[in-house]
Amino acid sequence: MSSVIHTLPKVDLCCSLLGALDAETLATVSGDTADGVAAEIAAVHAKMGRNAEGGGDVGSWLAGLDALASRFTRAAQLEAVAYVLGQRLIRDSVVHVELGIDPLRPAIDAGEVAAALERGFERACEDSDDALLSWRLSAEARRGDDAEAWGAAFASMREAVGERICSVAIVGDERVPADALIAAVQRVRGELPLLVTAGFGGAKRELQAALALQPKRVLYGVSLLRDEAACADLRARRVPVVALPSVELRCVLGRPGAPPVLGKLVDAGLFAMLASGAPGVFGSNLSGEFERTSNALTWRLDQLRTLTARAVEVAFIDPRLRFVVARAVENWRHRPRLTAGPTDDGYGM
Numbered sequence: 001m002s003s004v005i006h007t008l009p010k011v012d013l014c015c016s017l018l019g020a021l022d023a024e025t026l027a028t029v030s031g032d033t034a035d036g037v038a039a040e041i042a043a044v045h046a047k048m049g050r051n052a053e054g055g056g057d058v059g060s061w062l063a064g065l066d067a068l069a070s071r072f073t074r075a076a077q078l079e080a081v082a083y084v085l086g087q088r089l090i091r092d093s094v095v096h097v098e099l100g101i102d103p104l105r106p107a108i109d110a111g112e113v114a115a116a117l118e119r120g121f122e123r124a125c126e127d128s129d130d131a132l133l134s135w136r137l138s139a140e141a142r143r144g145d146d147a148e149a150w151g152a153a154f155a156s157m158r159e160a161v162g163e164r165i166c167s168v169a170i171v172g173d174e175r176v177p178a179d180a181l182i183a184a185v186q187r188v189r190g191e192l193p194l195l196v197t198a199g200f201g202g203a204k205r206e207l208q209a210a211l212a213l214q215p216k217r218v219l220y221g222v223s224l225l226r227d228e229a230a231c232a233d234l235r236a237r238r239v240p241v242v243a244l245p246s247v248e249l250r251c252v253l254g255r256p257g258a259p260p261v262l263g264k265l266v267d268a269g270l271f272a273m274l275a276s277g278a279p280g281v282f283g284s285n286l287s288g289e290f291e292r293t294s295n296a297l298t299w300r301l302d303q304l305r306t307l308t309a310r311a312v313e314v315a316f317i318d319p320r321l322r323f324v325v326a327r328a329v330e331n332w333r334h335r336p337r338l339t340a341g342p343t344d345d346g347y348g349m
Contacts, residue, residue, distance in 0.1 A: 006092070006287045009095045012097040013240075014100060015098065015276050017085075017099045018278075020276075021081060022280045031074075044068060058173050058200050058201060064281070066105060069106040070106070072108065073106070073107075078117060082121045083124050085124075086121045086133060088285070089124075092285045093287070096133075096134040096321070099117075100169060101139065104145060113157070118161060121135055135164075136167075138169050138195065139167070139169070140168075142171050144177075144181075154168075158188075167216070168192050168193075170182060174207070174210055182213070195217045196213060196215040196219070198241075200220065204227055206223075218240070220243065220247070221243055238271050239271065242274065243273070244275055259296060260293050262274050271310065275289075305332065312329060
């Protein structure tokens with residue numbers, strides 16, 4: 001991996017908590033270290049991580065997340081997850097991350113989960129010299145879930161760590177009816193920004209219904225490319241569209257060998273950027289996503305810096321820290337080592 005890209009201060013706008021760790025680490029932190037359990041979790045990862053040729057789909061992705069959630073029965077396990085994840089983010093030069101977490105998954109009191117994550121990330125920062133890591137939670141509401149149960153779980157989470165929750169995201173297959181759930185989300189989210197997926201299923205009608213909710217951010221964005229009117233509206237309102245390359249490919253939202261969706265979104269004039277999605281499941285990290293996208297689109301480092309600057313601009317982050325991060329990204333541009341080094345594969349500004 002390019003050491004230059006690795007040192008770029010990064011903002012991850014969409015990282016699934018359950019999809020963030022690899023199978024071996026999940027087996028350890030869930031308290032099940034036996035080879036059989038590790039193999040079981042690895043099998044779940046493999047099913048979630050099949051590429052389009054292997055038949056991966058949205059259903060296997062969501063079922064895989066549920067299987068991972070079932071491994072956690074105690075809040076202390078989530079504290080261990082946050083600790084390991086925090087260390088990895090710091091090593092990968094991620095300075096702000098927005099974690100997607102479903103109040104109904106895992107089946108632990110959502111308030112306890114949020115408090116455990118707080119403790120784990122604090123420990124990770126304390127154990128890392130010169131650590132700079134801001135983190136917030138995006139509460140996910142999956143289409144098809146019980147509206148009343150979700151509302152109660154969300155209330156518990158918000159009571160425990162209200163300031164940590166930065167948004168509410170309506171996720172899942174857009175073809176699944178979700179009127180009651182969406183109504184519950186609208187009642188309880190208050191001033192929290194709303195995020196929606198656009199690409200996990202459905203056609204023009206489902207896309208228009210999702211965008212009619214006036215989201216502050218769109219995730220995936222694959223479906224947008226089929227509807228010029230939707231693109232025009234999002235361009236006019238400068239709504240951020242977050243691409244997740246690995247999830248898109250593995251869930252048959254793209255196809256092997258096709259140009260990354262991010263490039264198509266940018267070419268369509270949309271305010272687009274990328275995030276990691278599920279780095280543990282797919283054996284990646286944000287640096288890896290940047291590098292693969294850069295290689296596929298033949299982008300230079302200044303274009304990657306622009307992606308990060310856009311992410312800093314739209315992140316749900318403290319204004320003072322936003323200024324610090326923006327300066328760090330700008331300063332990275334002027335690093336003295338701008339030409340290729342032994343591990344930098346010809347990258348330049």
